[in-house]
Amino acid sequence: VASAYVSTAVARARVASPGSRVKLAVNVNGAKLRAWVATLAARSNHTPVDATLGFVKGHVKLTLDRPGVKLDASDLLRRLVSALSTNTRTEVRATTHSTPASITAASFGPVILINRSINKLFLYKNNGRSLLTERVFSVATGQAIYPTPKGTFHIVVKWVNPTWYPPTQDAWAKGLKPVPPGPNNPLGTRWMGLSAPGVGIHGTDEPASIGYSASHGCIRMQVPDAEWLFGRVRVGTTVFIV
Numbered sequence: 001v002a003s004a005y006v007s008t009a010v011a012r013a014r015v016a017s018p019g020s021r022v023k024l025a026v027n028v029n030g031a032k033l034r035a036w037v038a039t040l041a042a043r044s045n046h047t048p049v050d051a052t053l054g055f056v057k058g059h060v061k062l063t064l065d066r067p068g069v070k071l072d073a074s075d076l077l078r079r080l081v082s083a084l085s086t087n088t089r090t091e092v093r094a095t096t097h098s099t100p101a102s103i104t105a106a107s108f109g110p111v112i113l114i115n116r117s118i119n120k121l122f123l124y125k126n127n128g129r130s131l132l133t134e135r136v137f138s139v140a141t142g143q144a145i146y147p148t149p150k151g152t153f154h155i156v157v158k159w160v161n162p163t164w165y166p167p168t169q170d171a172w173a174k175g176l177k178p179v180p181p182g183p184n185n186p187l188g189t190r191w192m193g194l195s196a197p198g199v200g201i202h203g204t205d206e207p208a209s210i211g212y213s214a215s216h217g218c219i220r221m222q223v224p225d226a227e228w229l230f231g232r233v234r235v236g237t238t239v240f241i242v
């Protein structure tokens with residue numbers, strides 16, 4: 001990596017005045033030193049790990065993010081060149097920087113779990129380190145002929161006092177007309193549409209259906225419950241349906 005011009009220094013020392021200092025010139029092989037620093041960086045650097053959200057063994061699991069570590073290769077190279085060139089015998093310190101994950105645990109916000117088998121909706125509060133059950137609601141999910149889809153979805157839209165439009169592709173809605181906001185609206189006063197087409201979480205004008213598999217695929221809630229939930233979730237909130 002580096003070589004000293006010893007013969008040249010000795011020759012100069014022979015003709016130098018007694019007590020004088022003779023500089024020992026050092027040649028640093030930049031290519032080799034950069035390669036060595038790159039190898040050290042490859043061993044030292046750690047890529048940050050994003051937080052993940054999943055459903056494992058009946059439970060929503062939040063896996064925390066981990067920051068990465070990055071060696072400041074340019075700074076280390078500069079310090080090494082300086083130490084080798086001046087024949088410094090003191091230790092050379094390397095500087096590292098923490099690199100944050102792109103997706104942190106706090107990025108997920110609240111999380112919803114809907115269990116079709118027991119017609120319950122669980123709202124989990126995310127404190128940035130773990131998920132805590134905040135509230136549990138009785139809901140109505142889809143009938144056997146119109147099942148609520150299983151999977152991982154997200155809230156994509158939120159509407160206050162929505163108008164209900166009959167799904168034209170479904171035979172049961174044939175001949176029905178849109179229903180404006182009001183006490184007879186099948187969606188109640190709040191609609192939280194999911195990334196599953198045509199499916200959402202909403203209030204209902206049929207409160208007696210809550211607790212049963214009675215809907216056409218959506219998740220019905222009591223109107224006050226839907227209003228409460230509406231204020232605590234956001235567009236992007238993850239929704240697990242199992």
